[in-house]
Amino acid sequence: MTSADSEQVWRAETPHVLAALLRRSNDFEACEDAVQESLLAAAAQWPEDGVPDNPRGWLIRVASRKLIDFQRSQTARAHREMDAVAQSAADELYTESAASTALADDGDDTLRMLLLCAHPALSDTSQVTLTLRAVAGLSAAQIAAAFFVPEATMAQRISRAKATIRKTGATFEAPTREDLPDRLRVVRHVLYLTFNEGYTSSGGDVLIDAALAREAISLTELLHRSVPDDSETSGLLALMLITYARTAARTTESGDIVPLAEQQRTLWDRHMIARGTTLVEQSLPKGRVGPYQLQAAIAALHGEAARSEDTDWLQITMLYRMLNSIAPSPTVSLNLAIAVGMTHGPSAGLDALSPLLEMTEQHRNHRVHAARAHLLERAGDRTAAKSAYRLAARLTSSIPEQRYLNRKAGR
Missing domain, CATH: 1.10.150 (DNA polymerase; domain 1)
Structure with a gap:
């Protein structure tokens, strides 16, 4: 074995x-x-x-x-x-x-464990880290990578979270009706982070941890069945399905990364994309639109494009602007800058990216430098693009990403 x-x-x-x-x-x-x-x-x-x-x-x-x-x-x-x-x-x-x-009743066990780890006595970060540890089975190193902190720091957070659960006397029981919405919000965030770690591993010599990504989808399916009328849970499941549908086309046989624009789209799982798109269409009309629904709608636009050049980048840019207004984050800003660059040209994309480059906490985020390199390359500044690709390669701990970024620099 x-x-x-x-x-x-x-x-x-x-x-x-x-x-x-x-x-x-x-x-x-x-x-x-x-x-x-x-x-x-x-x-x-x-x-x-x-x-x-x-x-x-x-x-x-x-x-x-x-x-x-x-x-x-x-x-x-x-x-x-x-x-x-x-x-x-x-x-x-x-x-x-x-x-x-x-x-x-395995499903009930897992759902109750998810909700227990989302206990209100814990901070948001502690709720997420404890669930990733106790339910998803991630190591301290994997969780640390998801939060961009040292492994030792994350190990301390996990230890403190477990101690807090013990001190509060929390029991293995379902939460009250009043507590449920906030607990579900944390559970969704946990499953989202778990899926992301599986779909694009933060380190190691493989890009995709398919078992972890499928585990996140399975847990989200369970959550969706438990709260079928929760539109954000539907949006999260849709996002995972549409995104995971591209798995077979994301790497070559040797494990090298194939960027979205160059992927062989006939390898995409059209059944998963169709199901995810249906979930998006069903959830969007229900009340207030949340961040997972918007991300799923963006993924659906990518999934519907038969060719890369058919992608509706203008609509994607509009959706990212909506997402940035209700759930701003460095990741959303990064993706918005890329979308702006694809819609209005690389110079506009670089202008949108510049605030991120001025943030100290983003200086070591390899994806920010990779995005800058891509936009510089499209703008024709090959020297600056080469330097940015090499910097991004040095900052990532993912070997497939290192190979891809160094290959781009060399080319």
Whole structure:
């Protein structure tokens, strides 16, 4: 079994293993740590011994023992209580049938875990990071890359978030009707970040982590089924489907990046694009338009273009302006500048990009420099474009992106 195979199993089972432990103990921090210990044990044993017939039951047994060991080290009282729980858990979970019975309704487990991690006692950043860790199974390094902070900083944030959950006494229960809208907002943001990390990996030697991207889509499908009338959840699902539909055309057989304008569009999954477009059309008329609906509408315009030159860049620019008015961010500003450059010419795009280049926190964002290089190349300033491409290549930790940007610089 390869490490990639193991990781795929872990991502699928992590929320269910954590849910099983939380049914026996409300100590979120200890339970999550125990789950991580069980994953380390699996990483050591599964490649040699093979995947167990019931990987979830295996992980729960190991995690339960780790939790017991932790509780025993705390107090004698915890020792007695958890020892009794441990014996019961071990007796139940040693058989596959018992484990299946104890973990009925996987979807409900995952949804409740998503909502628990979106607890109102946590800051927005803590809610997102904890969910990416406990439900999506991302490493501290992957989460740190999504937020452009050092790995050590992110590890501290995750630890503080788990401690906060423990201190608040939060339980593994559904939120109140009043809490639900805010909790859903955080869950959507978490799933969005998870998908982005899978669709364009922030580091490593491959561009796409398909398993992670599909996991994000699967969780969003679950959320959509739970709240079918929530238009922003529909928009998020549509955005993921339309975007992921381009996966087969994004890289060559050797793993090199193929930019959107050069992709073989016959490789796009038209069924996914059609379903995503339908979701957009159904959600847009419902009440206030949100950022995910607008992003999905932009993706749909790209998906509908049979050729790159058929892309309706004027409408895309208008949608990005709307998005920038309701949900401004450096990423939106970057994409708006590119759209302006495609609509009104590279000089206009460079003017739109210049405010980002003046922001200190964006100086090391390789995508800003890559966009500038692209616009400079279109404007005919080959020397400046070459320098910008090389700078962008140095700043990214993604090997496929490095190859692509260096290739552009050389060309």
